[in-house]
Amino acid sequence: MAAASNNQPLLEVRSLRVEFPTRRGTLLAVDDVSFDIAPGEVLGVVGESGAGKSLTGNAIIGLLEPPGRVAGGEIRLEGRRIDNLPYEEMRKVRGARIGAIFQDPLTSLNPLYSVGRQLVETIQTHLPLSASEARTRAIELLKEVGIPGAEMRIDHYPHQFSGGMRQRVVIALALCAGPRLIVADEPTTALDVSIQAQIIALLKRLCREHGTAVMLVTHDMGVIAETADRVAVMYAGRIAEIGPVRDVVKHAKHPYTKGLMGSIPSLGVRSERLTQIDGAMPRLTEIPPGCAFNPRCGARGQRCLVERPDLMAAGTTRAACWLHDRGGVGPAVGKETVDA
Amino acid sequence: MLAFILRRLLQSIAVLLAVGVVAFSLFRYVGDPINAMVGQDTTMEERAELRTKLGLNDPAPVQFFHFIANAAQGKFGLSYRTSEPVGRLILERIPATLELSLCAAVFALFVGVPMGVYTGLYPKHWSSRLFQAVSLIGISLPTFLIGILLILVFAVWLRLLPSFGRGETVQIGWWTTNFLTWSGLKALILPSITLGLFQLTLLMRLVRSEMLEVMRTDYIKFARARGLTNRAINFGHALKNTLVPVITVTGLQLGALIAFAIVTETVFAWPGVGQLFIQSVQFSDIPVMAAYLMLIGLLFVLINLTVDLLYFVVDPRLRSQGGTARVAGH
Numbered sequence: 001m002a003a004a005s006n007n008q009p010l011l012e013v014r015s016l017r018v019e020f021p022t023r024r025g026t027l028l029a030v031d032d033v034s035f036d037i038a039p040g041e042v043l044g045v046v047g048e049s050g051a052g053k054s055l056t057g058n059a060i061i062g063l064l065e066p067p068g069r070v071a072g073g074e075i076r077l078e079g080r081r082i083d084n085l086p087y088e089e090m091r092k093v094r095g096a097r098i099g100a101i102f103q104d105p106l107t108s109l110n111p112l113y114s115v116g117r118q119l120v121e122t123i124q125t126h127l128p129l130s131a132s133e134a135r136t137r138a139i140e141l142l143k144e145v146g147i148p149g150a151e152m153r154i155d156h157y158p159h160q161f162s163g164g165m166r167q168r169v170v171i172a173l174a175l176c177a178g179p180r181l182i183v184a185d186e187p188t189t190a191l192d193v194s195i196q197a198q199i200i201a202l203l204k205r206l207c208r209e210h211g212t213a214v215m216l217v218t219h220d221m222g223v224i225a226e227t228a229d230r231v232a233v234m235y236a237g238r239i240a241e242i243g244p245v246r247d248v249v250k251h252a253k254h255p256y257t258k259g260l261m262g263s264i265p266s267l268g269v270r271s272e273r274l275t276q277i278d279g280a281m282p283r284l285t286e287i288p289p290g291c292a293f294n295p296r297c298g299a300r301g302q303r304c305l306v307e308r309p310d311l312m313a314a315g316t317t318r319a320a321c322w323l324h325d326r327g328g329v330g331p332a333v334g335k336e337t338v339d340a
Numbered sequence: 341m342l343a344f345i346l347r348r349l350l351q352s353i354a355v356l357l358a359v360g361v362v363a364f365s366l367f368r369y370v371g372d373p374i375n376a377m378v379g380q381d382t383t384m385e386e387r388a389e390l391r392t393k394l395g396l397n398d399p400a401p402v403q404f405f406h407f408i409a410n411a412a413q414g415k416f417g418l419s420y421r422t423s424e425p426v427g428r429l430i431l432e433r434i435p436a437t438l439e440l441s442l443c444a445a446v447f448a449l450f451v452g453v454p455m456g457v458y459t460g461l462y463p464k465h466w467s468s469r470l471f472q473a474v475s476l477i478g479i480s481l482p483t484f485l486i487g488i489l490l491i492l493v494f495a496v497w498l499r500l501l502p503s504f505g506r507g508e509t510v511q512i513g514w515w516t517t518n519f520l521t522w523s524g525l526k527a528l529i530l531p532s533i534t535l536g537l538f539q540l541t542l543l544m545r546l547v548r549s550e551m552l553e554v555m556r557t558d559y560i561k562f563a564r565a566r567g568l569t570n571r572a573i574n575f576g577h578a579l580k581n582t583l584v585p586v587i588t589v590t591g592l593q594l595g596a597l598i599a600f601a602i603v604t605e606t607v608f609a610w611p612g613v614g615q616l617f618i619q620s621v622q623f624s625d626i627p628v629m630a631a632y633l634m635l636i637g638l639l640f641v642l643i644n645l646t647v648d649l650l651y652f653v654v655d656p657r658l659r660s661q662g663g664t665a666r667v668a669g670h
């Protein structure tokens with residue numbers, strides 16, 4: 001697996017804040033997010049739509065779309081700070097040290113360039129190879145991602161590939177310069193259900209073989225359970241819980257995670273959803289004081305309405321919930337969404 | 341692909357035939373060709389005889405067939421005004437118009453496209469805003485006014501450039517060119533700018549809006565995520581994806597340039613086919629007008645064919661689909 005001789009994490013994210021200045025004040029879309037990814041590790045990131053998963057990923061690859069910006073915190077890759085690098089320096093990191101895979105393979109590839117040309121240009125941008133060496137490498141990569149007839153297919157254009165095949169090409173593109181980390185933002189959401197599992201399995205196998213770490217953003221708890229080593233659960237721009245995947249899935253400590261895990265349709269059990277979370281995640285402009293989850297939380301107490309919990313040790317995971325603090329949640333208060 | 345080209349060729353021929361009908365009708369039904377050819381004192385019998393001899397009593401389809409057959413060989417009869425063969429008149433004039441239109445197109449392309457790329461990449465920069473504002477003027481001022489203003493500044497006040505005519509030209513075979521003499525080149529400048537300015541602003545605005553659109557696409561974001569250089573992204577991936585609309589518009593505008601050269605040629609006394617056309621309108625010189633019509637029709641068709649073929653060069657999706665998707669739309 002990973003060739004890490006020391007214990008230094010590959011990626012360190014510390015107190016990351018992402019802001020959007022808008023006419024009606026600044027929106028804080030990612031608020032005080034911290035986590036590490038070890039070399040070769042797969043970190044799953046889950047959470048409802050709008051939780052800030054993609055923004056966190058984009059901040060790491062340095063491609064936040066303006067007016068969004070990193071307003072605080074630090075991101076370090078292999079010990080080197082990358083969140084404040086000049087554009088040109090960060091460009092050399094992207095593709096070479098950090099690869100990215102986006103949601104829609106149908107639109108990720110330039111329709112006017114053959115896949116070979118896109119591979120070769122990426123390889124040559126980052127590695128000192130001649131055109132023919134780069135082409136050889138590109139063919140090898142296409143074989144590796146399971147494209148039959150790679151020698152011939154390399155000269156084909158994106159529209160000549162199916163969706164699943166295109167996502168394989170995208171994976172080859174993300175891996176072609178040998179990055180240490182891949183940020184994969186919902187890499188299978190746009191694909192046919194029948195090929196999602198294949199693509200995830202491929203991504204997992206390749207990253208294991210290459211010792212590449214992955215930040216895997218997905219809505220699919222099943223994928224996380226099968227693929228990730230650790231999982232981070234995001235809620236309203238913050239991490240609600242983070243820990244080893246087994247513990248988070250089986251023994252969630254945060255009430256929100258428990259609700260999420262309840263909604264995994266497990267094999268054999270006929271979608272008997274054990275827990276369902278009422279209500280919806282608040283909009284960025286309406287995040288309540290105290291714990292952001294409190295309007296939907298059945299366990300909330302007085303303290304949850306006024307004091308914001310940070311991540312704290314909760315058995316084998318870390319959760320942002322006063323239930324795991326010595327002080328507790330304070331006197332109980334009813335759940336709003338149920339009352340209403 | 342071959343089927344597509346054949347289909348396009350057939351369509352082109354159909355278009356040319358339609359233009360032929362218009363030209364023929366002009367010939368046949370506007371004014372009386374006999375009147376134009378004979379003197380006041382010709383008798384009715386002589387007129388009737390001439391009419392028969394010229395085939396003017398034949399049924400219309402037969403006459404049309406003869407007209408097209410002659411037109412295909414460049415025979416449009418004699419000019420009513422100068423009594424010279426129309427084919428030769430046009431041939432003498434066409435190099436002037438084509439060279440002017442070519443220069444205007446090159447000017448519009450090589451200034452308009454880079455300006456469009458720039459304003460598309462840096463839409464908020466002050467110079468982009470300036471280009472945008474100036475281009476609005478370029479689009480709204482009529483051509484003749486621009487021509488007259490340029491003459492006023494560069495010919496009358498600064499005395500840098502000539503205000504009319506082609507200057508010295510060099511004869512190569514039947515073609516006369518401006519490109520080989522200093523005065524010929526100088527004479528090209530003002531008319532080319534006048535003629536090309538509108539197209540320039542049009543292209544700039546088109547490339548700008550296409551660029552803005554392309555820069556938002558996922559494949560540009562993914563290209564950034566792959567760490568490609570800005571140069572490769574902006575001038576490779578992005579610009580190439582704006583090319584299809586640019587080719588379409590450039591093609592159509594090239595046709596328009598040749599057709600609209602009429603105004604510019606009049607302002608600058610440029611001895612091209614446009615000027616010839618204006619003169620023939622004043623004299624009701626029907627054969628010349630008909631020939632001009634056919635010529636413009638032919639050029640439009642040729643340009644459109646070229647544009648269609650260029651699509652195939654640019655867009656691989658068309659090459660494999662038989663070219664029905666995008667091309668059919670325009």
Ligand SMILES: Nc1ncnc2c1ncn2[C@@H]1O[C@H](COP(=O)(O)OP(=O)(O)OP(=O)(O)O)[C@@H](O)[C@H]1O
Pocket residue numbers: 020027029047048049050051052053054055056066067068284
């Ligand atoms: N350009 C923007 N301006 C204002 N707010 C934005 C902008 N882009 C994103 N946001 C906000 O930031 C929040 C987080 O967005 P993000 O895309 O990271 O969510 P996500 O967790 O990836 O959701 P999904 O699962 O739908 O992809 C959302 O609430 C969104 O409304």
Ligand code: SF4
Pocket residue numbers: 254255256291292293294297298299300301304309320321322323329
């Ligand atoms: S802190 Fe309170 S409101 Fe928030 S999840 Fe824990 S118990 Fe619920």
Ligand SMILES: [Mg+2]
Pocket residue numbers: 053054055185
């Ligand atoms: Mg997202």
